[in-house]
Amino acid sequence: MLHDLVEQYGPALVFVNVLAASIGLPVPAMPSLVLFGAMAAMHPGSVGTQLAPVLILSIFATLIGDSVWYLAGRMYGGNTLKTICRLSLSRDTCVKKTERFFGRWGVRVLAVAKFVPGLSIVSIPMAGAMGTRYRTFLTYDSIGAALWSGTGLIIGALFAKQIDMLFAMAGRLGRTAALVVVALLLLYAAYRWIRRRQLISKLASARIExxxxxxxxxxxxxxxxxxxxxxxxxxxxxxxxxxxxxxxxxxxxxxxxxxxxxxxxxxxxxxxxxxxxxxxxxxxxxxxxxxxxxxxxxxxxxxxxxxxxxxxxxxxxxxxxxxxxxxxxx
CATH class of the missing domain: 3.40.250.10 (Rhodanese-like domain)
Structure with a gap:
């Protein structure tokens, strides 16, 4: 059943998943790339033929979502970064480290930003806010999107057997497996939120008006x-x-x-x-x-x-x- 689903809707699902993650929705995109890479390795005659189109679709989805944030940074400047800082579950000091990292390496950081947690979501709108030309932005962001998407597909292909075993176990558990996955994601988001609130509470010292x-x-x-x-x-x-x-x-x-x-x-x-x-x-x-x-x-x-x-x-x-x-x- 999973094979038929991936064969028929795999490219579309990957595109939608990657686009949603790039826009900023709290949905991880790497697992879908890893899964498709694993299915392509296990079924080269059917799913494997869609590997190149999926890579291209993933790159395009990333560029579309990233372009939205780039344009937001270009149009609204520092206000976009303030909004990200308010919405992010990361510590505000981590956002500041990302700003400094971008300041040190410039727009070239986009080539590796996807691999560093928190770096991409700040560096992309910052590229727009700093006035980087869209053509230059697309060049480095395309390199980063290709490296990131290709890495996910390659990991899936390399660990196809292990991934197949995990899905076989999940199939035996049925809906319980899906509930466990959802519960883990919710627990992770809650953990990050609680850590941030604890930090704010810890530093809730006196202020001068x-x-x-x-x-x-x-x-x-x-x-x-x-x-x-x-x-x-x-x-x-x-x-x-x-x-x-x-x-x-x-x-x-x-x-x-x-x-x-x-x-x-x-x-x-x-x-x-x-x-x-x-x-x-x-x-x-x-x-x-x-x-x-x-x-x-x-x-x-x-x-x-x-x-x-x-x-x-x-x-x-x-x-x-x-x-x-x-x-x-x-």
């Missing part, structure tokens, strides 16, 4: 303010709160060595729930600083309240066309 910070600045009691957004975020939003200093939450030694432990510090970022800022504040508290607060709402809340912002010097506009983003030196 925008108006409170503005009053300190107006009274001449400006605290030391650290902007810890990634360089890529600053390119998309080249403004800062006046008087801010750039800092990296991964490198706290200089801050620890420069400021007295009773210095008032305010940290802001552009991530939901101020996760990165709260994490850095926690690290500084553990280092002995007694008055460290994340700014509630970050840069967006400050600007949305009508407070003054300062343009970064020598920062090209984010809508500029970029043929290639060359990798930086290590």
């Amino acid at each position: 925008v108006d409170e910070l503005a009053k300190l600045v107006a009274a001449g009691k400006t605290p030391v303010m650290f902007d810890i957004r990634s360089n890529e975020k600053r390119k998309l939003d080249p403004f800062v709160i006046p008087g801010s200093q750039f800092a990296d939450e991964r490198q706290l030694d200089e801050i620890v060595a420069t400021y007295p432990r009773d210095q008032k510090l305010v940290i802001y970022c552009s991530c939901p729930n101020e996760i990165s800022a709260a994490w850095m504040a926690k690290q500084l508290n553990e280092a002995g600083f007694s008055d460290v607060l994340p700014l509630r709402g970050g840069m967006e809340a400050w600007r949305d309240s009508g407070k003054p912002v300062e343009a970064l010097p020598d920062t090209p506009p984010p809508e500029m066309t970029v043929d290639d983003i060359a990798p930086k030196a290590v």
Whole structure:
């Protein structure tokens, strides 16, 4: 029955599955490619003849879904990344690492992004937001889609016998197997969601409000303010709160060595729930600083309240066309 189903509807099912995953629906696409590769190896005379069309369909489905995110990044810029950060089950710090990875290697990262969890969903809209030409985007995204799709089909072909055994066991279990698979997927999603909520709860320390910070600045009691957004975020939003200093939450030694432990510090970022800022504040508290607060709402809340912002010097506009983003030196 499975053989007949794959032979008749396999290419269409793979196309729909890969397209849904590329658009961002929580459905894994790799299992369908692995399954088709296994069926092609076990039935070369029937399913095997559809291997090349399935590879092409998978590539096209990936490009269609990725193009939607690319265009969203191109049209809405950093707002697309904020939306992804809010919806993603990944830690906000992981999203920030992805931004830095893209900033280091440029659009070429799309060739391997599918193999790195979380990298693809951020790097694709970022390519659009950074002004990468669509032709350049398609070139590297096509390479990545071909490598990713081909890898799934090859894995399925190599482990065809083992996969066949698993399906034979599942066939004996009947509907129980399907229920187990669904239950495992739901448990995994719940686990990721719970981990994120635990992180938010753990870092739910005190915050300084925008108006409170503005009053300190107006009274001449400006605290030391650290902007810890990634360089890529600053390119998309080249403004800062006046008087801010750039800092990296991964490198706290200089801050620890420069400021007295009773210095008032305010940290802001552009991530939901101020996760990165709260994490850095926690690290500084553990280092002995007694008055460290994340700014509630970050840069967006400050600007949305009508407070003054300062343009970064020598920062090209984010809508500029970029043929290639060359990798930086290590």
